[in-house]
Amino acid sequence: MPSGTLLYAQSGGVTAVINATASGVISEARARKVKVLAARNGILGALREDLIDTGKESAAAIRGLAHTPGGAFGSCRYKLKSLEADRARYERLLEVLRAHDVRWFLYNGGNDSADTALKVSQLAAEFDYPLTCIGVPKTIDNDLAVTDCCPGxxxxxxxxxxxxxxxxxxxxxxxxxxxxxxxxxxxxxxxxxxxxxxxxxxxxxxxxxxxxxxxxxxxxxxxxxxxxxxxxxxxxxxxxxxxxxxxxxxxxxxxxxxxxxxxxxxxxxxxxxxxxxxxxxxxxxxxxxxxxxxxxxxxxRHIASQTDLLQAQAVGKAAVQFALAGRNATMPVIRRTSDKPYRWKIESAPLDKVANHEKKMPAGFLRKDGFGITANARRYLEPLIRGEAYPPYGRDGIPAYVTLKNVAVKKKLPGWDG
CATH class of the missing domain: 3.40.50.460 (Phosphofructokinase domain)
Structure with missing residues (x-):
């Protein structure tokens, strides 16, 4: 059993399948006997030492996350600035990680979140704290660099x-x-x-x-x-x-x-x-x-893409594998290997190639008159919406989504009001 704890947090606007990524993270960590904490409301939960013990959740509840929209642990729009400008917050974050023996930090978000994960890895290295930081991709805007597409x-x-x-x-x-x-x-x-x-x-x-x-x-x-x-x-x-x-x-x-x-x-x-x-x-x-x-x-989530669901789960699973392998300051990304038939695989990308870079549509995806898409765009987009991944429905006609217990772990540090 690996020594230490894994901390997972969600960031920014949620998606229909971000909880599927969370499910992938927790399931893979459990299979490897790794304890998983989740930060309540993203990075703010980590700063406040408001951490959730995912071990209190049943296997059925964790599986149910895969078909539940929203952010199961809460997300936030809270940007940490540079290491110099936000030094006190970064050091507080490191203090919380030390207190709970967190050796792997997985931050599930977009460009700004990748930047935060990168900075946390740099601070940990400065203080000689053994921490592996992984950015986990998520955004409905599809604007993350390097990855072929973004889960969500x-x-x-x-x-x-x-x-x-x-x-x-x-x-x-x-x-x-x-x-x-x-x-x-x-x-x-x-x-x-x-x-x-x-x-x-x-x-x-x-x-x-x-x-x-x-x-x-x-x-x-x-x-x-x-x-x-x-x-x-x-x-x-x-x-x-x-x-x-x-x-x-x-x-x-x-x-x-x-x-x-x-x-x-x-x-x-x-x-x-x-x-x-x-x-x-x-x-x-x-x-x-x-x-x-x-x-x-x-x-x-009721009309989610099967392709998207599978990719969301895959990046969560890969994130844990990368973390335990010590692949610091990286992100699991999707690489398309074929259009017909559509095939893809997960690879690793350095966070500094992802953080704060924005992927816009290629000029060849826009029609000459600017009012529509080209055949190239259609070839890229169509596989991403392919397949149905309907959630289970209850007798009341409403999807049977799950709500977690989200039991907090005991705090070990003085309160934070930053």
Whole structure:
């Protein structure tokens, strides 16, 4: 039995399958007789010494995490700054790890989380503390560098494509006497991967979505409105999918919600669909409906992708294997080995190649007119939404999701109010 404890924490916005990764982590650690603690509410739980003993959970509950959305141990949006600027917090974190004999730290998140895991590994080395830090990939935005795709994206992409297909059928049925334009807002601050996934909803040139607005292309209002008018004249209705992060040529977010910055320093976005709908109604006179699915995109476990589920579990299992093998400051990433048939495997990548790098869509994935995806994009995206991974349902017709006990371990240090 390896000596020491493994600490797992979830970070940032959760996904439909982040708990599947947690299940993979805990199951693999249990198979290797390693004790697993979980930080309540992400890195804040570690700083507060608010740690959960996952050993109190039944094997059935841990298996049930694989089909349960949300973040079973709680997540947080809390960014640690540089080692110099946040020295006291990093040292507090190391103090907590020492107190509970944590020798392996797994941080499940996106770019900022990879950066935090890297910095913790550097601090541990400075203090000569034997700690192996692993970043575990997760994000619905699909913008992590190195990895072919991100666990969480495939399920959100499937939800997006299916929702757009179904909504388009609704609009088509009503277009003669009612709604002519429908606007769907997809998550994606700087990278339009989710908006691109909506393109899988249709096959032919007149299929919805008829217009996709990507953050990788500058938003030109006059060109957009002209295209809407053209599509309605030809097809009879128009379905628009817009990324929340679209910007004008001068770099201004179209959907700046006016809410300032979040804890990661990001502009608070929201409302691009309502903005576009208003412009279409006022300028073109069409009846418009719009939707902001928001959290629904990332919590829709009922329509998760089987590919995504398997990859989420695989990175969790690999993270434990990498940690116990002493592969410090690394991340398990997905490498595609074949498109037809679709095949993939897990490899290791150094955290400094992932942290704070952002993967945007290749130019070859965007149609020349900027309003749709290419065959190359379709070839990349389609396998990621493939397969159904329905959760079990109860007699009440609701998915049988699990809720953990989340029993806290006894604290050993003075309280932290930082």
């Amino acid at each position: 994206f495939g399920s959100a992409a499937k939800y997006t494509a299916v929702s757009v297909r179904e909504a388009a059928l609704d609009v088509a049925a009503m277009a003669d006497t009612s709604t002519k334009v429908f606007v769907y807002e997809a998550m994606g601050r700087h990278a339009g991967w989710l908006a691109a996934a909506a393109g899988l909803a249709g096959q032919g040139p007149d299929d919805a979505p008829h217009i996709i607005l990507f953050p990788e292309r500058a938003y030109d209002e006059a060109v957009f409105l002209a295209q809407v008018k053209k599509v309605v004249a030809k097809v009879g209705y128009c379905v628009v999918v817009a990324s929340e992060g679209i910007q004008t040529a001068d770099g201004r977010f179209v959907a700046d919600a006016g809410g300032g910055k979040d804890s990661f320093g990001h502009t608070q976005l929201g409302g691009v669909a309502s903005y576009l709908a208003g412009k279409v109604k006022d300028e073109l006179g069409f009846k418009v409906h719009w939707t902001l699915p928001d959290y629904l995109q990332r919590s829709a």
